[in-house]
Amino acid sequence: MKAFSAETVYALRALLYLAGRRDGESYLSIRKISEELEISFHFLTKILQMLTQKGILTSSRGPAGGVRFFRAPDKVSVIEVIHVFEGNDYFTTCMMGLPGCSDKAPCPVHDLWKEVRTAMKSRLEDVTLAEMGTRTMLERLRLSP
Amino acid sequence: MKAFSAETVYALRALLYLAGRRDGESYLSIRKISEELEISFHFLTKILQMLTQKGILTSSRGPAGGVRFFRAPDKVSVIEVIHVFEGNDYFTTCMMGLPGCSDKAPCPVHDLWKEVRTAMKSRLEDVTLAEMGTRTMLERLRLSP
DNA sequence: TTTATTTGAGATAAATTACTCCGAAATAGT
């Protein structure tokens, strides 16, 4: 099951890595992150650029530059990151992907799918990057292969 | 959320259409199905061919030819169709997609994701094409845009 | 002020997925 694009997954891994650090004040270079997580540097650059544009990260160029959180990671829910890369209709268009869906004109999998979809959404909008990040660090959960 | 490839979705729509018919004995031409569901004829042909090879459908060439169920649709669970086009590891590889996953070396979203994934799997392996097909017909659920 | 370093932005390339096309093989009806 591939629920998310590569961009979303890379973004989450990078953000969780950032959120798990002790020092959240200083800038961390994208090069460093890409090496740590074994993600293509250039591709990751583009992705984190997007997060900077969307106001989740802030950046600084030049030596000792890099990225850090703009808003504190406990103010950013995972779902927000998903919406950046997957679009805002991610949890409304689904399985069959037929246009013009409504509860009045559903496809056969609507009920089944609605459960899964809303369960997922409600879980993902509750959990913040900070929670997951610290958990990642404390329990030594892995973010790279 | 795009959980499935176009192939899987088209396959399911076609199968639910077939399962919803009164006459399950006779062959129905792929051309007819493609027009009814507004799916590219050639693409659907390839997809239904695969289902024939996998023993879900059986086919007949020539005039009055087409496809019909090989095994009765109440013996085919939705999950089986998914496995044909998405592979058998569909419900084991997931969200982060890191290789070498185990409960001992999980990524940060493992628990969260495991819930969603197993909930989905257990629902999809219970429901058969026959159940959904008749429901589709009786409740006039739509299979096309 | 110069230099080294790092993000920003956009073009390009590779890989995957989605879709199309064509001729061969089978089959029912005339």
Add this chain to the structure above:
DNA sequence: ACTATTTCGGAGTAATTTATCTCAAATAAA
């Protein structure tokens, strides 16, 4: 036997996603 129809099988094309490359702009430190 002939013809029209339909699936089969594989190749080819288009679109989208994923990844790479290049150079400009900013910035810190020497």
